[in-house]
Amino acid sequence: MALFWIDVLAADGHDETVRHLAEGFGATEVIVGACAEDGRRTIRILAGEIDRQAFLDQLQAILQATEGWRIVVSPVEAVIPRQDSGDGSPADGGTEAGGAGASGAGDRENEAEARLRRAGVLGDRLTREELYEDIAAGTHAGRTFIALTILSTLVAAVGLESANTAIVIGAMVIAPLLGPNLAFAFGSAIGDRHLMARAMRANLIGLTLTVAISMAIPHLVTIDMSSPELLARTEVGYADVLLALASGAAAALSVTSSLSGALVGVMVAVALMPPAVAFGMMLSLGAIGPAMGALTLLGINVASLNLAANLAFLLQGLRPRTWNERREARQPLILNLAVWLVLLVVLVGLIGVRAAEPG
Numbered sequence: 001m002a003l004f005w006i007d008v009l010a011a012d013g014h015d016e017t018v019r020h021l022a023e024g025f026g027a028t029e030v031i032v033g034a035c036a037e038d039g040r041r042t043i044r045i046l047a048g049e050i051d052r053q054a055f056l057d058q059l060q061a062i063l064q065a066t067e068g069w070r071i072v073v074s075p076v077e078a079v080i081p082r083q084d085s086g087d088g089s090p091a092d093g094g095t096e097a098g099g100a101g102a103s104g105a106g107d108r109e110n111e112a113e114a115r116l117r118r119a120g121v122l123g124d125r126l127t128r129e130e131l132y133e134d135i136a137a138g139t140h141a142g143r144t145f146i147a148l149t150i151l152s153t154l155v156a157a158v159g160l161e162s163a164n165t166a167i168v169i170g171a172m173v174i175a176p177l178l179g180p181n182l183a184f185a186f187g188s189a190i191g192d193r194h195l196m197a198r199a200m201r202a203n204l205i206g207l208t209l210t211v212a213i214s215m216a217i218p219h220l221v222t223i224d225m226s227s228p229e230l231l232a233r234t235e236v237g238y239a240d241v242l243l244a245l246a247s248g249a250a251a252a253l254s255v256t257s258s259l260s261g262a263l264v265g266v267m268v269a270v271a272l273m274p275p276a277v278a279f280g281m282m283l284s285l286g287a288i289g290p291a292m293g294a295l296t297l298l299g300i301n302v303a304s305l306n307l308a309a310n311l312a313f314l315l316q317g318l319r320p321r322t323w324n325e326r327r328e329a330r331q332p333l334i335l336n337l338a339v340w341l342v343l344l345v346v347l348v349g350l351i352g353v354r355a356a357e358p359g
Contacts, residue, residue: 002048002075003028003047003048003075003076003079004046004073004076005045005046005047005074005075006044006045006052006055006059006071006072007042007044007045008042008044008045008069009040009041009042009069009072010041010043010066010068010069011039011067011068012035014041014043014063015041015043018043018045018062021055022043025047026050027047027048027050028047029044030044030045030046031043031045038068040068040069052127053128053317057321060321061322073130126257128190131186131256131318132186132192132195135183135186135255136183136195138182138183138199138202139179139183139195139198139202140198140202141201141205144176145202145205145206146205146209148174148175148176149175149205150209152171152172152174152175152273153213153214153276154213155167156171156175156274156277157213157214157217157281159274160227160278161227162227163224163229163230164229171273171274171277172272172273176206177206177207177210177273178251178305179202180199180203181199181203181309182252182255183195183198184199184203184306185248185310186252186255186309186313188310188333188337189310189314189333190313190319190329191326191329191332191333210276210277210280211279213280214276214278214281215280215281215283216284217280217281217284218281218284219284223285225285225287225290230278233271233274233277233294234278234290234293234297235293236296236297236300238348238351240297240301241304241348244304245307247305248304248306248308248312249308249309249312251309252308252309256312256316256318271297271301272298272302275295275297275298275301276294278290279291279294279295279298293354296347296350299347300347303340303343303347306340307337311337
């Protein structure tokens with residue numbers, strides 16, 4: 001059974017409210033600390049298989065009117081003696097107590113999420129707040145991001161030119177381009193425009209740098225344009241669309257379930273770096289037709305990844321915390337989904353046009 005410490009730092013007087021809420025959700029332990037000189041008190045909550053998202057949402061609703069409060073969530077590596085979870089199912093009391101504490105639209109949202117969790121749709125996913133910390137890190141276009149982009153571009157160029165599949169796969173794994181795309185989809189799902197802007201910036205920096213370096217490579221070394229690995233990135237079919245959509249959904253499920261190891265497979269499946277490198281090299285060599293094929297493949301992968309990941313986040317119940325935030329985020333979310341869908345339809349149409357061209 002996965003256990004988490006939830007540390008609550010709040011003004012004195014909230015300890016009993018927080019204790020009753022935690023016990024209603026089925027927390028394993030609730031420890032109330034002494035009141036500090038600044039008038040705040042620490043409440044430590046050891047939580048097992050409870051509905052952490054609903055608990056954190058209600059906790060924030062209780063504390064948001066006060067000042068100086070803070071919630072810290074951290075995983076527990078081990079507990080001695082070990083805690084047996086029985087059949088491994090979430091505590092029934094947590095969901096029911098959580099639903100009873102809300103009202104109106106928020107109550108309906110909690111009940112809907114509870115039904116999804118009992119049906120096994122949500123599973124043991126991370127909370128919105130935990131996901132934010134993990135996903136937002138992929139939007140930092142600092143020196144490490146730029147260095148990895150440059151190195152993965154060079155590795156991909158070598159692999160494509162030499163027709164070495166293993167090298168191309170290595171470039172996919174070290175490329176940091178998946179992170180910004182997942183962050184953009186996550187930001188859209190929870191209505192965080194700041195996160196979306198950071199993700200878009202990182203994505204543009206990564207792709208622009210990749211294409212620029214790729215265009216310079218043919219001027220430094222001789223490129224074998226007949227390489228099968230290179231030509232494979234200039235051809236796109238309907239199967240590539242299905243692959244990218246499935247990979248985008250898998251990426252969202254991987255990060256929400258904290259299965260980071262599965263992301264390696266996603267990096268390989270939905271190729272962002274190789275078609276970007278192929279586009280830059282072909283464009284520099286004046287091969288406009290193959291360059292457009294590589295650009296089409298890149299666009300399909302980006303659109304499919306974002307569309308599928310966004311839908312997967314939504315189906316898992318990830319959305320803004322309050323009803324007002326959900327209402328404000330609804331229109332941008334619909335617009336974002338529509339843009340990716342229209343772009344994908346246009347690119348799929350280009351596949352048909354290219355297939356109909358003679359020779």
